[in-house]
Amino acid sequence: GQSLEQPSEVTAVEGAIVQINCTYQTSGFYGLSWYQQHDGGAPTFLSYNALDGLEETGRFSSFLSRSDSYGYLLLQELQMKDSASYFCAVRAAPSGYALNFGKGTSLLVTP
Amino acid sequence: DARVTQTPRHKVTEMGQEVTMRCQPILGHNTVFWYRQTMMQGLELLAYFRNRAPLDDSGMPKDRFSAEMPDATLATLKIQPSEPRDSAVYFCASGPAGAQETQYFGPGTRLLVL
Numbered sequence: 001g002q003s004l005e006q007p008s009e010v011t012a013v014e015g016a017i018v019q020i021n022c023t024y025q026t027s028g029f030y031g032l033s034w035y036q037q038h039d040g041g042a043p044t045f046l047s048y049n050a051l052d053g054l055e056e057t058g059r060f061s062s063f064l065s066r067s068d069s070y071g072y073l074l075l076q077e078l079q080m081k082d083s084a085s086y087f088c089a090v091r092a093a094p095s096g097y098a099l100n101f102g103k104g105t106s107l108l109v110t111p
Numbered sequence: 112d113a114r115v116t117q118t119p120r121h122k123v124t125e126m127g128q129e130v131t132m133r134c135q136p137i138l139g140h141n142t143v144f145w146y147r148q149t150m151m152q153g154l155e156l157l158a159y160f161r162n163r164a165p166l167d168d169s170g171m172p173k174d175r176f177s178a179e180m181p182d183a184t185l186a187t188l189k190i191q192p193s194e195p196r197d198s199a200v201y202f203c204a205s206g207p208a209g210a211q212e213t214q215y216f217g218p219g220t221r222l223l224v225l
Contacts (some may be wrong), residue, residue: 033212042202042216043154050212087154097142097161097211101154 002026004102006088011108012078020073020086020105028093032064032071035087037104043087046073075107083109113137115217117203123223129191132220134203135184142206143186144214145171145178149199157201160186193224 004024012018022032031050035043049055049064049071061074075082085106089099116135124130136143144159158168158178168178175194180186190197200221204214 031212042218043204043214044216045213048212091212097206098144098156098159098167099212099214100156101146103153 002090002092002100004088004090004100006086006102006105008103009106009108011110014078014080014109014111016078017074017076018078018107020075020088020107022071022073022088022102024069024071024088024090024102026069026090026092026100029066029069030091030093032062033089033091033099034060034062034073035089035101036084037087038084046086078109080109080111083107113215115203115205115215117201117217117220119220120218121221123225124193125225126194127192128224129189130193130197130222130224132188132201132203132222134186134188134205134217136186136203136205137207137215138184139207140205140215141208142211142214143180144204144206145186145188146202146204146216147199148202148219154202157188193222195224198222198224 006022033048034046037043047062054063059076064071085104087104089101118133145157148154157170160180163180177189200219202219204216206214
């Protein structure tokens with residue numbers, strides 16, 4: 001089967017940097033995605049890593065190590081609006097198309 | 112601005128009633144997914160379609176849930192009969208061909224079964 005582990009809660013100060021880790025166990029791994037969800041809202045796509053290394057998109061970066069079955073989402077210059085839940089999700093065999101989501105990390109940004 | 116739409120946005124019903132949720136995927140997307148989100152279980156995949164064909168519905172309770180895609184612009188998820196444990200937010204998402212990692216979620220249907 002598949003499993004994903006990520007911290008349940010993280011708190012950080014506005015302007016700081018925060019890293020949300022995700023470890024996974026799966027077979028036939030294609031890649032790791034990250035989604036953001038604000039309270040009462042829908043998940044929105046942030047980033048995707050299929051290969052090892054760092055992908056940067058503005059203030060957000062995502063990293064993957066396939067050999068360690070590990071990835072992280074890095075949020076820089078935190079803003080209050082970044083307070084949300086962040087989900088890592090694995091795209092893996094046998095489904096190939098569907099995503100298996102972690103339980104999510106609730107990020108609280110404080111002044 | 113292309114978006115996934117879902118109706119109804121909120122539904123309160125009594126146990127035993129039929130519930131039908133509808134989704135209009137983004138035009139041109141060829142994969143459609145149904146997810147259920149609860150505090151306890153998180154986001155669970157119920158079923159998904161590619162080019163309107165069902166590929167996997169192993170996440171659905173077969174005896175009461177059914178998912179269909181009668182045409183490229185409409186996906187439906189039905190619960191019959193509904194039970195209180197079905198109370199959750201049901202999300203539909205669609206994805207473009209060749210970019211399976213990117214899914215665009217609709218606003219969700221918040222279902223409460225009394």
